[in-house]
Amino acid sequence: MDKDPAATPPPGPMPPDGPGERRQANGRTAAGRRTGDARNDGVDGDATRETLHTANAVLRARLEEAEETIRAIQQGAVDAFVLEEMGRHKIYTLEGPDRPYRVFVEQMQQGVATLHGDGTVVYGNRRLAEMLKVPHESFIGKPMRDFVAAADRSRYDDLLDQGRARSGRAEVRLRPSDGAEFPVYLTLSQLPGESVPLIGLFVTDLTVQKAHEALAAAQEALREADRRKNEFLAMLAHELRNPLAPIRNAAGILRRAAGDPQTVETICSMLERQIGFMVRLVDDLLDVSRITRNRIELRRERLELATALEQAVEAVRPLSRKARHRVTVSLPSAPVYLDADPVRMTQVFTNLLDNACKYMAPGGQVRLSAEVVPAQGDAPGEVVVRVRDEGIGIPAEQLSRIFEMFAQVDTSLERTNAGLGIGLSLVNSLVELHGGKVEAHSEGPGHGSEFVVRLPTVAANGAVKRAQEGERTMKRYRMLVVDDNRDSAESLALLLKLTGHDTRTALDGEAAIREAAENQPDVVLLDIGMPKLNGYDACRRIRSEPWGRDMILIAQTGWGQDDDRRRTEEAGFDGHVVKPVDPDDLIRMVTRLSTARRPEAQG
Helix, strand or coil: CCEEEECCCCCCCCCCCCCCCCCECCHHCCCCCHHHHHHHCCCCCCHHHHHHHHHHHHHHHHHHHHHHHHHHCCCCCCEEEEEEEECCCEEECCCCCHHHHHHHHCCCCCCCEECCCCEEEECCCCHHHHHHHHCCCCCCEEHHHHHHHHHHHHHHHHHHHHHCEEEEEEEEEEEECCCCCEEEEEEEEECCCCCEEEEEEEEEEEEHHHHHHHHHHHHHHHHHHHHHHHHHHHHHHHHHHHHHHHHHHHHHHHHHHHHEEEEEHHHHHHHHHHHHHHHHHHHHHHHHHHHHHCCCCCCCEEEEHHHHHHHHHHHHHHHHHCCCCCEEECCCCHHHHHCCHHHHHHHHHHHHHHHHHHCCCCCCCCEEEEEEEEECCEEEEEEEEEEEECCCCCCHHHCCCCCCCCCCCCCCCCCCCCCCCHHHHHHHHHHHCCCCCCEEECCCCCCCCCCEEEEEECCCCCCHHHCCCCCCCHHHCCCEEECCCHHHHHHHHHHHHHHCEEEEECCCCCHHHHHHHCCCCCCEECCCCCCHHHHHHHHHHHHHCCCCCCCCCEECCCCCCCCHHHHHHHCCCEEEEECCCCCCHHHHHHHHHHHHHHHHHHC
């Protein structure tokens, strides 16, 4: 049988010699051994009988050994044999019954190993060596446990116990020689028919599978986000159209009933409500943007809790009266103080009360209560505020996501009070910014809801109330309103004129500078985005003139982020108001700025 010599041993370890087992042939007398050295060159008739007898014995022994080797080869009991030739040894491999199995194991894409009962690696294929990033021969004889991540070793120990008994499977992380842990699925099974306990190990690399799972999860999250975005945009369009319809109707009514004071008063009240609704929508959207980008600024001060709760109750009173809701309030007898932003804290409780009224049938009751939890040990004191309603309730599966952006409990067409699904997300974010926590509880649809707000308290010592601004005598101002939207400029100028001020208008930045230079008003309201010359540059040009240095310049714009306010301040503006402008707030700002400037003018 012709075989090519191989330079390496067979794939698996060679079993020991024994009866009925394969054995390695000793090549010293194997087939093919050169026997020329046995010739009796130089032996003559003078050789002794003893020398001939010795040579004959050696040849006979070598012949028997060669015949034994041939028989082993014919019976398939030899994997390889060693041939000594010219002082060198060569290993010849032979096909055995298990060779196809060994080749198959070596070609597998899974790691395969045979473990001793104590977990030591007896055999491992090359794929396992590649996984562990070690030379193939170096991990033989080492505990497989050494290659398991430290956090998963107890799980591996349990799995090894299962493998000794019968079989076990589990997911763990392996730690190869470079330290880069990766997930695998291990299968351990007891190997039958062995004289010593052995365990078969299969190792499946889960790296690609985990990456696919993560990608699938990310894609699903993107689809869900896209779905929510579409729902939000549809709801936003719906919510913005709602107030626009009565506003358009109001314009037609005023055109026909301008001489009826009662009708005009009714229409004006309706317009204020609808515009206020639109402003709140936009403000909520801006707040969401600020919080998402960590750009919201809290103006903290020592705040009495009762003040924020009273203002929140007052804010929802029109809604609760319309629906005949009863709002009961139960507060601690002693004042409770917070280190909080008064505006934001009022916003938190207003949103919660507003939700309670929106999603409750007429005649229901809202219970607002607060209780103090004293400080204990290292734990600071806190106040627990509860808002309990008798409304539609929250399904159990939605409780976990009720504070997510754009989450909606009632999405039916029949609902009468809608929203954008951002109010509770704002509540959660604002409470967390104050170091607190908010929770939602409900026994399910039709059983109402309870929102619990926990906030840290501060000591009452040194608590001060904000000084109330005294009433000031109304002053008449000369005002220039600048806006490239003619309707916006003329309507604001008319409104300010009706409140007693002298007003003029300009429709671009260059016209604003000419008008300001000619009439030198007390106040200039400048839009930012305008043709010919934007509001920033117009402000700088006015400030550069001697007549414009003490003029009150206020930016009026639809941009209200912190960056926008910083840019207007850097350009030289004294104030910044966001459209639509509330005339009362505007006059209070002008009065405050004018009062602050008066001492400078006197100096």
